[in-house]
Amino acid sequence: MEKLLPTKYILYHFSSWYQESVGDIHSNDLSILKTLKLIFLLATVNIDKENENLLDFGFKFAAMPYGPVEKDIYDMYKANVFSNLVGKDGVNFTEIINENFELLPQNLKKVIDSNISILKNHNYYLISKPASYLVDLTHLYNSWENNYKKALKQNKFSLDIPNEEIKRDVLYYSL
Numbered sequence: 001m002e003k004l005l006p007t008k009y010i011l012y013h014f015s016s017w018y019q020e021s022v023g024d025i026h027s028n029d030l031s032i033l034k035t036l037k038l039i040f041l042l043a044t045v046n047i048d049k050e051n052e053n054l055l056d057f058g059f060k061f062a063a064m065p066y067g068p069v070e071k072d073i074y075d076m077y078k079a080n081v082f083s084n085l086v087g088k089d090g091v092n093f094t095e096i097i098n099e100n101f102e103l104l105p106q107n108l109k110k111v112i113d114s115n116i117s118i119l120k121n122h123n124y125y126l127i128s129k130p131a132s133y134l135v136d137l138t139h140l141y142n143s144w145e146n147n148y149k150k151a152l153k154q155n156k157f158s159l160d161i162p163n164e165e166i167k168r169d170v171l172y173y174s175l
Helices: 003-019 032-043 071-078 105-121 123-127 132-140 142-151 161-168
Strands: 061-064 068-071 158-163
Touching: 003 032, 003 071, 003 105, 003 123, 003 158, 032 061, 032 071, 032 105, 032 123, 032 132, 032 142, 061 161, 068 071, 068 158, 105 123, 142 158, 142 161, 158 161
Parallel strands: none
Antiparallel strands: 061 068, 061 158
């Protein structure tokens, strides 16, 4: 599945949540690292319900030094696909607000909408936490820890995390 439009839609939601929680949408701290951590946490919502979570829509994660990272989104970040959208100064809301989200499949849009709401209910203040907090939080996940240890034993800095391991994991939304 193409992840560009769903990722932009998720970033739109994160920006809106940030504005709702913290205030000024144009000066946010939604960095690449922070958004990658939030996307992982979003993907863990409803993991026990078929087709109601991002894992069932093709989101795949790798264990990397700073925690689990969605592989395709990470590759897009590395290829500067998001260079005008996400930077060190956060998400450029002006850029994302003009996106045509009508092209996003309705079932995926519904899952993202629902899971953003559920994630906010788990911990409304996640959006205001620094990236380092989110790194520490995602390091609590056994699926990340086990696969990152395997990667290091293989002299690698990343290793794919099977979605089934994430689905069996204990979920954390606060330290």
